Amino acid sequence: MAAKKAAKKTAKTTKKSTAKKSVKKQAAKKAENTQEEVQQPSQAEPFPTVAVVTAAIFVVLVLAVAIFVVMWATPEAPQPALETQTLVIVNGQALTTQDLAFIRSVIDPMGTSLSDEQIIDQLILQTLLLQEAETRGIFIGLDQAEEDFSALLSAQGVPREEFTAILAQQGQSYEVLIEEYRKNLVLEALAEQLEVAPVTDEDAREFYEDYRALAGEQAPAFEELREDILLFLEEQARSEALEELGVELRETAVIEHQ
Numbered sequence: 255m256a257a258k259k260a261a262k263k264t265a266k267t268t269k270k271s272t273a274k275k276s277v278k279k280q281a282a283k284k285a286e287n288t289q290e291e292v293q294q295p296s297q298a299e300p301f302p303t304v305a306v307v308t309a310a311i312f313v314v315l316v317l318a319v320a321i322f323v324v325m326w327a328t329p330e331a332p333q334p335a336l337e338t339q340t341l342v343i344v345n346g347q348a349l350t351t352q353d354l355a356f357i358r359s360v361i362d363p364m365g366t367s368l369s370d371e372q373i374i375d376q377l378i379l380q381t382l383l384l385q386e387a388e389t390r391g392i393f394i395g396l397d398q399a400e401e402d403f404s405a406l407l408s409a410q411g412v413p414r415e416e417f418t419a420i421l422a423q424q425g426q427s428y429e430v431l432i433e434e435y436r437k438n439l440v441l442e443a444l445a446e447q448l449e450v451a452p453v454t455d456e457d458a459r460e461f462y463e464d465y466r467a468l469a470g471e472q473a474p475a476f477e478e479l480r481e482d483i484l485l486f487l488e489e490q491a492r493s494e495a496l497e498e499l500g501v502e503l504r505e506t507a508v509i510e511h512q
Contacts, residue, residue, distance in 0.1 A: 399436035
């Protein structure tokens with residue numbers, strides 16, 4: 255049973271990755287004539303950027319860019335280990351400087367301008383949602399998380415051994431990354447339990463028209479993007495539902511800043 259669930263999860267992850275890539279490739283293919291045209295697809299790309307990623311799925315962004323950072327960003331000298339200090343306690347669970355440092359190590363090379371306070375706020379929300387998932391009996395083990403993450407690396411054409419080696423050279427821990435990915439899987443499982451309004455073809459068409467207004471003649475036909483847009487809008491709706499749940503949980507949570 256566990257193997258079937260892992261296979262299903264891997265297929266879903268690959269489908270999401272493929273869906274996002276398909277829009278990029280189709281738009282970019284039609285923009286090969288001039289440099290100006292090449293830049294337009296990224297401006298019109300109908301998928302979330304840092305500016306629209308909700309707090310509830312912050313860790314999803316972190317893990318999505320982690321592969322890029324490790325494999326292609328300019329290596330930096332490992333930072334000296336800092337003494338672990340507690341930053342905030344959420345319903346009895348401590349968030350530490352190590353939690354903050356991990357997020358920083360991933361997003362800073364991408365040029366993302368988030369203050370420590372903003373990151374801590376995201377971590378608080380994530381912790382509340384993970385606690386809620388545990389209350390609901392949602393459990394995903396490290397073995398499953400590692401298996402799924404290895405499949406994700408394979409789908410991206412990244413050898414696990416090379417990824418792990420470069421990660422170590424940059425002073426980062428593969429084990430910590432897998433734990434963060436496990437949390438991401440738990441959040442996705444929690445999101446799937448939440449009720450959201452069904453996404454319709456009308457929603458997809460409205461989204462497509464906004465996209466086409468930016469992309470112009472480079473925009474692929476609606477039918478080529480329909481399934482990708484429906485998948486994206488469904489994920490967006492669940493992300494918003496997660497964020498709303500997190501806000502509700504925060505109203506009754508015991509949060510102690512140190």
